[in-house]
Amino acid sequence: MPSSSFVRRFILVTCSSLYLVGGLSSIAQAQLERNWPNTNWWFWSPGDSVDQTWLVPYQPKQPIPFSHELHAGKMKMPCEYCHASARHGPAAGIPPTNTCMGCHKVAATDREPIKFLTEKFNKKEPIEWIKVHDLPDYARFSHKPHVRAGVTCQECHGPVEKMEEVYQHAPLQMGWCLRCHTAKDAPKKCFTCHY
Amino acid sequence: MTDHHDSQQNSSGKEVFIRDGGPLEAPTEKIEKGHLYKMLSELDGEPDDFPQDDEIDAQGPTLEVDRRDFMRLFSTTALVGTAACVRRPEEKVIAYVEQPADQMVGIPALYATTCGECPSACGVIVKVREGRPRKIEGHEQHPMNSGATCALGQAAIQTVYHPDRRKAPLLKRGNRVDSAQWDEVFEILGAEVKETAKIGIFTNGSTGHRHGFFEEFLTRMGSSPAKLYTYEANTLYAAIAEAHNMTMGRSIIPRLDLNGVRNVVGIGTDFLNTGTHPVYSSKLFAASHGFDAEKPFAQSLFTQFESNYTATGGKADHRHVIAPGSEVVIALALLKELVGSPRSLGGGSATSAARNILVAHDALLNDLDKMLPGGSEKIRTLATSLMTEPSVVICGSGDSFDQNATNLQLLAVHINIMIGAYDRFLHVSKGAMRSPVRSDSLQKFKAEAPDLDILFIIDSNPAFTLPASYGFADSIKNIKTIVSMQASPNETDELATYKLPNTHYLESWGDEQPADGFWSLRQPAVRNTTDSRQAEDVLLWIAATVEKPMPFKSYHDYIQKQWGALHKSSKEAALSFKLFFQSIQRQGFYGNLMAKSTGLRTDVSSRVKILAPTSGLRLLSPLDTRLLDGRGANTPLLQEVGDAMTTIAWDSWLAIHPDTAKSLGLRIYDEVTVEADGGKPFNVGVYPVPGLHRDTVVVPRGNGHKLKLNRVSDNVGVDPLVAYSGGVDSVIGYPVTSNIGVTLSKTGRRIRIAHMQKPTAELGNRTDIVKKATRGEASESITKKVDLDTAPDLYPKLPNGDYRWGMSIDLTKCSGCSACMVACAVENNIPQVGRKMITQGREMHWIRLDRYFEGPVDNPQVTLQPMMCQHCNHAPCEAVCPVYATTHDDEGINTQTYNRCVGTRYCANACPYKVRRFNWFTQRWNVPLNPRALNPDVTVRTRGIMEKCTFCVQRIRDAKHNLIGTGQKIADAKPGSIGELQTACQQVCPSDAIDFGNLLDEKSIVGKKRKDSLSYLALGGDPEIGHYGIKTLPNVSYVKQIVAQKFEHKTHSKDGEHSDPHAPKSHG
Secondary structure: OOOHHHHHHHHHHHHHHHHHHHHHHHHHHHHHHHHOOOOOHHHHOOOHHHOOOOOOOOOOOOOOOOOHHHHHHHOOOOHHHHOHHHOOOOOOOOOOHHHHHHHHOOOOOOOHHHHHHHHHHHOOOOOEEEOOOOOOOOOOOOHHHHHHOOOOHHHHHOOHHHOOOOOOOOOOOHHHHHHHHHHOOOOOOHHHOOO | OOOOOEEEEOOOOOEEEEOOOOOOOOOHHHOOOOOOEOOOHHHHOOOOOOOOOHHHOOOOOOOOOOHHHHHHHHHHHHHHHHHHOOOOOOOEEEOOOOOOOOOEOOEOEEEEEEOOOOOOOOEEEEEEEOOEEEEEEEOOOOOOOOOOOOHHHHOHHHHHOOOOOOOOOEEEEOOEEEEOOHHHHHHHHHHHHHHOOOEEEEEOOOOOOHHHHHHHHHHHOOOOHHHEEEOOOOHHHHHHHHHHHHHHOOOEEOEEOOOOOOEEEEEOOOOOOOOOOHHHHHHHHHHHHOOOOOOOOOOOEEEEEEOOOOOOHHHOOEEEEOOOOOHHHHHHHHHHHHHHOOOOOOOHHHHHHHHHHHHHOHHHHHHHHHHOOOHHHHHHHHHHHHHHOOEEEEEOOHHHOOOOHHHHHHHHHHHHHHOOOEOOOEEOOEOOEEOOOOOOHHHHHHHHHHHOOEEEEEOOOHHHHOOHHHOHHHHOOOOOEEEEEEOOOOHHHHHOOEEEEOOOHHHOOEEEEEEOOEEEEEOOOOOOOOOOOOHHHHHHHHHHHOOOOOOOOOHHHHHHHHHHHHHHOOHHHHOOHHHHHHHHHHHOEEOOOOOOEOOOOOOOOOOOOOOOOOOOOEEEOOOEOOOEOOOOOOOHHHHHHOOOOOOEOOOOOEEEOHHHHHHOOOOOOEEEEEEEOOOOOEEEEEEEOOOOOOOEEEOOOOOOEOOOOOOOOEOOOOOHHHHOOOOEOOOOOOEOOEEEEEEEEEEEEEOOOOEOOOOOOOOOOHHHOOOEEEHHHHHHHOOOEOOOOOOOOOOOOOOOOOOOEEEEEEOOOOOOOOHHHHHHHHHOOOOOOOHHHHHOOOOOOOOEEEEEEEOOOOOOEEEEEEEOOOOEOOOHHHHHOOOOOEEEOOOOOEEEOOOOOOOOOHHHHHOOOOOOEEOOOOOOOOOOOOHHHOOOOOOOOOOOOEEOOOOOHHHHHHHHHHHOOOOOOOOOOOOOOOOOOOOHHHHHOOOOOEEEEEOOOOOOHHHHHHOEOOEEOOOOOEHHHOEOOOOOOEOEEEEOEEEOOOOOOOOOOOOOOOOOOOOOOOOO
């Protein structure tokens, strides 16, 4: 039989730690709500993108300071001009270097980044972009049904045409997915994404 | 059966129940098994105990952590985990520099090519993802296979990435073996080739331009085209070709066409699995032998005479067990009846030739009744039906590769002439199949090999597939230089001075011409994965090095030149060649099977000298149905699926009649030494199989490789060919690989044989799992309709949205080829777990082949039942999952969410079909399970996760995504219809036994079959009499097996004994 003092201490420690954890998570929840309102507990489901994005949007430094604001915004190039497989397959696709070189053989060849690009292209070396939008491996996402169902790129990727450097606009959490799937009456069964 | 629950009064006066086997033993006796049996042990009551050995214990890694360590570990992990949250690792996206025109990230590029695993030239479509082949599917329009492939063809995806393939050429210098550069090889080998004209090439069977190219090379080098030797371990090619050469004057294999046939007679044949064109034949046979409600009386009758129990024999309506080696006697007896008949269709010379044969061999027929009890009467009846109805006789398989192999084919020619099968079911004058080998090659090789200075052995493994006593190694002993060019290393390599890595067929150019006027192109689907060169290109380089260049830049160039000639004579001659060849590359083939007329006579005569069969215990060594002659042995996929009739995987076994075993004092798993006169003895485990002749012992070929380089096949099983001591076929000189006298002696040891069929693998009454109907019942039933979905219950309603996915499996058609198991594993990233795990019942197949016997052990009926997740609407597994990892989809699919699963395994316990598989370990996807062959559309599961059939949900998703925005619905799951959705098992099935589609669509095949009274649900009772079984209401339904006669059994009487005389007898 444990002594009564042990029991008392045990209860005290348990209660205070629960209180502490609860308090901390409610602060976190509040922070979360500020960034993305109406997010529910699904936010805490594990995943690659769960970490720190809810404090500061993830915005890694890319090897070339490619500006979507210039290309997609000012020049009004359609998204699918470069991300051509979005409509046809699971991945939107990063354009091959020769897509860039279609214009940049002549356009802005005096700039440093374009010189870097041309050099890489001539050496037949690929550009190593840093992945911004990353989903956990157990969720099977395909661009095809979303693009074909008329979901615009901006609904998930944010105002890319205004982004000087791309950042992660949405949390890409299951709860966030389901909000839209619920609103648009899209399939919500487990097997829709997890198989 | 006594009541096992005896109630007793214990001391406290309460009633307790005591079971015979103790409180913890499962009450298996209470499960009514019906009359179907999986293991013989169920009949004779002997326990089916595995011999206990050390390897059973201490499996896999064990983790021993005490509480304190656990706390330390736990807190450290928690800390590290929190810290890791701060910054996520950067992941790179690497795009193409220049994107190839046909490649898009995430979208498969499809290449049409020709399968190169055996010479039957099936057309295949290779799905290439990001430059890597990852699934092979049959070409739907290709007439050789109409979309199906065999297990071997499916498994090619694993051989192309096989880590055992040579990375660079090897060169033997003195006693040293060095790796070398190709330039070096050309230089040294070129110098040797320059000095001599005595060059020969030994290669495998092919019907295309390949052999022509080799002949051209030999001519160019000053040797002669006659020094090209072609060999296939499947003796049928040479035997059938030679029989037709002797009678009709051309080496051909008649093209089978079973349209309109009423009687198919097999004499020792396994044409559905190890025949000349197994997939082609299976398609035709399933169409003619399967039951079609629209043409209920068109179903053909299959009669089989055999001494082994092959999967083909399992399809027979009437199966007669004959003594081993007596196939020729049966054929003679049949010929005698036919010649004597006034309705015989043979011409003058054919009849007189047949008479001559019969006169010369009359003495053989005296023993007929001994070889087949009641034989003369049975054969007389059969002959009458052969005369009156459209019929065909198919003879021979690996079981009969004895001295009479070619004679049996000659008799088959005469029989088929007599019954008028030629040019009706066996086409020789229009679109006959070409023989992939020259029948006289082996005889010639043995005589001429000692005269050669240089021998190229290309894609052939004679050192393993010919018995050692045949002396292949001896005959090449004096050849100065042996160059072995193999796609994967094999035993023949070890004899060679040069070991040059050849390309896999998925990396090669080439073509096949299975029938005159029909061409099938082979083109690379991937760039060479190792530093290999195609053998033909190497020969071109050598020719250039010795300054006798051939006028082609490469073999690709040669193929194009040959097709150029074809183009000029074709209807498309007006088109430019470039366009023509591009269209061929897209389509994969050119011409049609019936294009060319050969104009052979069918009124022929020949002389036959049949050697009398010997009685006594005879050893048969047929080709293994999955591994064939051993070419598939190094592929884990094929080893793992197991033999259909025994379900043995990763092992060799000796199949024997249970009574013979008993009389020799042998039990299951006993190790025996098999000895034959003059041959080497070998040891193998005993596995009694019902339905064999009492004099037959069967040890299949394919395993028993002893080559360290091949990490999968090394030391797996035994090679029975060591026992053979030099007999040859009396006509074509192929070594005998079946039917020799043997003695068996017990070694006293017992060995485990890894077989997957366990007596307690499912719950419930077996007669409720396998159902049969006679032909009469089947034709009566076509007017009746049932609804399998009417089970009264309180569960929620069935899905009523757009789709409810369902499957229908026809038990009459399934011929046990196991291609579905391989296709499923490739499509769904299912790991191969190996022999140990299988002995522990931890195999991972999502679809398995259950095999049930019914009837007397001398000649039982067999049922092969593909069993996968039944996708129950009222699934017992869903109710027990504590974390909702397995749930029901609104489209009827029983779903398994891997990331929710915590591995309690409750669901596997609850599943009455035992189809759920648990990942006991995280599989290493490096060697030999290659990560490059993984399907990126399916999650790779880790330890502690339950998994099972998903109805290929990734394909359903893809098909649905394609239709978004079009407003269309997936019409029917078959090629050519809207959506074009097929599951992997359905797509591959050579017998078209599996249908898949939308049950809510009444016009779909599955929708119709769901209402067919021949359909039933496994463990679903009999809705007609208001009995609904266990009411799981699966979305998978089975179509009853149509049999010639059913074994009538009385239902269990109160004492539980079978009082019916036809019931399986108990032995022992």
